[in-house]
Amino acid sequence: MLYDILRIFITPFIYMYMLLNKEKKEFFYKRINQNLDILKKEEYIWVHCSSVGEVNLSEALVKKILSERKERVLLTVMTDTGMRTAKDKYKDNSRVDILYFPLDNRKIIRSILEKIEMKILILIETEIWPNLIHESHKKGKVIIVNGRISDRSYVRYKKLNFYLKNLFKDVDGFYMQSKLDSEKIVKIGADKSRVEILGNLKFDIELERFDEKTKDDLKKSLGVYERKIFTAGSTRTGEYEIIFKVFKKLTNTLLILVPRHIERVPEIEVLIKKEGMTYKKYSKIDSDNFEKTDIILVDKIGILRKLYSIADIAFVGGTLVDIGGHSLLEPLFYGKTPIFGPYLQNVKDISKEILKKNIGYKVEDADEFLEAVNKIEKNSDIYKKNIEIFFEENNKTAEKILVRIDKLLKMED
Numbered sequence: 001m002l003y004d005i006l007r008i009f010i011t012p013f014i015y016m017y018m019l020l021n022k023e024k025k026e027f028f029y030k031r032i033n034q035n036l037d038i039l040k041k042e043e044y045i046w047v048h049c050s051s052v053g054e055v056n057l058s059e060a061l062v063k064k065i066l067s068e069r070k071e072r073v074l075l076t077v078m079t080d081t082g083m084r085t086a087k088d089k090y091k092d093n094s095r096v097d098i099l100y101f102p103l104d105n106r107k108i109i110r111s112i113l114e115k116i117e118m119k120i121l122i123l124i125e126t127e128i129w130p131n132l133i134h135e136s137h138k139k140g141k142v143i144i145v146n147g148r149i150s151d152r153s154y155v156r157y158k159k160l161n162f163y164l165k166n167l168f169k170d171v172d173g174f175y176m177q178s179k180l181d182s183e184k185i186v187k188i189g190a191d192k193s194r195v196e197i198l199g200n201l202k203f204d205i206e207l208e209r210f211d212e213k214t215k216d217d218l219k220k221s222l223g224v225y226e227r228k229i230f231t232a233g234s235t236r237t238g239e240y241e242i243i244f245k246v247f248k249k250l251t252n253t254l255l256i257l258v259p260r261h262i263e264r265v266p267e268i269e270v271l272i273k274k275e276g277m278t279y280k281k282y283s284k285i286d287s288d289n290f291e292k293t294d295i296i297l298v299d300k301i302g303i304l305r306k307l308y309s310i311a312d313i314a315f316v317g318g319t320l321v322d323i324g325g326h327s328l329l330e331p332l333f334y335g336k337t338p339i340f341g342p343y344l345q346n347v348k349d350i351s352k353e354i355l356k357k358n359i360g361y362k363v364e365d366a367d368e369f370l371e372a373v374n375k376i377e378k379n380s381d382i383y384k385k386n387i388e389i390f391f392e393e394n395n396k397t398a399e400k401i402l403v404r405i406d407k408l409l410k411m412e413d
Contacts, residue, residue: 030080031100032108038097039115043071045405046121046136048101051079053349054124055086057146057201060398061122066095068402071119074112076101104129113139119409126153126185130167137170141408145401146201147176149184157188165189172408175401198401202350203394207333210309219310221285223292228253231311233304234260234326236318239341240268243315244275245366247294250373256307258298260317260326265299272297309334313373316340328354332390337376337383339363359386 045065049055055077062073073096077083083100090096102108109131121136123129123144136142149157157164167189168174174195176182182195210218219229230253232243240257247255259268265281272279272295279295282303298307308314314331318324319341328347331338338360344351354360361372376383 028103031103032105034099034102034108036099036111036115038099039074039112040072040097041115042117044074044097044116044118045069045071046074046076046116046118047124048076048121048127048129048132049078049082049086049124050127051077052081052085054127055082055089058122058124059089060201060204061145061401062090062096064398064402065405066093069405072097072116074099074116074118101129101132104131106131106135109135120405122405128164128167133167133170141172142170143173143175143404143408144171144185145175145198146397147174147185148178148181149188154184154188161188173404175404196404198404199394199397200353201397201401203329203353203391204397205329205333207305207330210306214306215310218306222254222256222296223285224254225292226252228312229256229310230254230313230315231256231258231304231307231331232315232317233258233308233331234317235315236260236321236323237264237267238321239317240271242320242366242369244271244277246369246373248275249366249370250313253313254296255294256296256298256311258304258307262299262301265297268297305330305334308336311336313376314338315369318346319343325351328360332359332387335384335387337361337380337387339369339372339376357386357390359383359390 047058047062049058055075062075065071065073075086075090075096075098077086077098078101083098086098090098099112102112113135118136118140120141120143121132123133123142125146125148126144133142168191171190172194174182174185174190175198176185176195177197177200179197182197186192186195228250230247230250232255235243235257243255243257247253257268259265269279277294279297280291280293282296282298282300285296308331311331314336316326316328316331316338318326320343321341322343324346325340325344326346328338328340328350332354338354340351340360340362342362342364344362351360351362355362361376363369363372
């Protein structure tokens with residue numbers, strides 16, 4: 001009731017704002033005036049994502065739904081980048097319909113729900129839209145998955161506890177990322193019996209695994225000769241100075257450089273020669289006639305994961321220069337403690353979690369890099385155990401969510 005009154009009050013101001021701002025007018029128009037005829041009178045699972053981040057992390061869950069259940073999927077997004085990403089991901093899947101989220105407009109939400117047979121609404125992370133939750137609850141089940149509440153949001157939500165407690169009665173399951181998130185959602189009004197910790201979809205990954213023979217054969221082909229392996233993956237221009245400085249201070253170590261763009265290999269060859277180091281290109285390796293070299297320069301795509309799997313030191317590139325970073329999860333998946341620089345805008349949430357769990361190192365320069373290498377070497381067993389725990393906590397999160405969905409829908413039947 002209070003929420004509806006506030007919406008009625010602010011709506012005239014929104015329309016005035018739209019008249020004055022062409023960009024915002026387009027934003028509102030796209031979301032309020034949509035063609036709903038793409039929807040079919042069939043059973044749907046409605047998945048709501050805020051932006052491109054949620055579209056990406058929900059992909060594993062959506063694909064699992066499509067492969068293991070019969071319903072169509074309605075995916076709604078708030079942002080333009082989210083819409084572009086969603087359309088690109090599911091362009092070849094005829095069972096996925098994509099719309100902009102209609103800004104919690106009750107009338108439009110009702111129109112959508114009249115056109116489809118919604119079985120369950122899945123809110124990714126903590127997207128609390130009162131009209132969406134209330135209207136969807138009348139038609140089917142409502143769950144929050146990958147739930148999280150930041151400290152900032154928690155302070156704001158606590159002030160609305162009286163309202164949220166009533167709203168949360170319409171939510172059938174709160175599947176949170178962590179113990180802390182589950183405690184917060186209960187304190188702001190969720191029924192404790194409906195709250196579970198299922199882990200984080202971001203870290204629910206499954207990559208190719210390599211057996212010991214495959215790894216030993218690779219080491220032999222690279223001419224490791226009992227040396228430690230320093231794999232620098234997805235490296236970018238501007239990072240080699242620090243990498244070489246670190247490498248020169250390491251003993252009995254082979255450096256494997258895996259540039260993000262292999263067309264940069266000739267430039268990197270020049271840099272290596274200037275440093276007076278020996279190297280061999282990966283494509284030129286002949287395991288039967290191999291001369292020991294300082295550096296293996298990879299000029300082939302698609303083998304970084306295998307090279308992370310044999311590493312003693314793992315660096316993730318695009319982080320010492322203002323690129324924003326590449327996958328930190330790949331070395332972690334193979335039990336390696338990743339070292340990365342301060343430029344993390346592409347992997348912001350994941351890097352924060354890695355640092356919080358003490359399973360990775362952020363470095364600014366060569367001295368900090370060397371310090372991280374020394375700490376990892378001295379405590380390798382501890383880091384390995386922490387990484388195992390990290391993946392156990394987040395293992396098969398999408399599968400766990402699907403089990404809960406199956407259970408809720410069976411209860412409904």
